[in-house]
Amino acid sequence: MASQHSAAESSQAQDSIDLHIARWGREVSGLVPELEGTVTRMQMLVRHLQQRKEAALARHGLKLWEYEILWRLRSAGEPYRMTPTRLAQGLGVHPATLTNRLDRLQSAGLITREHAPEDRRSLLVGLTPQGAATWAAVIDDQREAEGALLAPLDKKELNHLAALLRVVTLAVEEDGPPLMPYID
Incomplete structure (x- = not known):
């Protein structure tokens, strides 16, 4: 479990990165510690x-x-289905690569592939209940890990950190779309 230190207390303590900066500050001229x-x-x-x-x-x-x-x-929303083409584009993989991957997930019972009701020539890939439950379990584990990581911050500090990171993110996004879009 993470130790609970206030931001003021933690700013006085040294972490491994402080030691890294001290070492490389001697080796790299112009290194800006902040x-x-x-x-x-x-x-x-x-x-x-x-x-x-x-x-x-x-x-x-x-x-x-x-x-x-x-x-x-x-992320497609209910009923958690999309075409293989849209799925491949969203994942940034070649459709042939996706076909093999979908075969494995279908064999594991995590997804289905069925003909689209409006066009029998088109396929839809969908989550099975087992696939949805597996996804949810991983998300729960991630939420727990993220909560543990940020537990040393109180709500005000967490909001401040989120606001500062938003400023940096907005600056990066001005240069073009994000590498991994979070919204389709």
């Missing part, structure tokens, strides 16, 4: 969350690509 510390901490926290996600996926017998297909179908 920039290096912020970026390196963000990278470390993303790796931490990625490790927790990988552990959750393993607990539920999923590979990342399997989870991403389930996530994309769930």
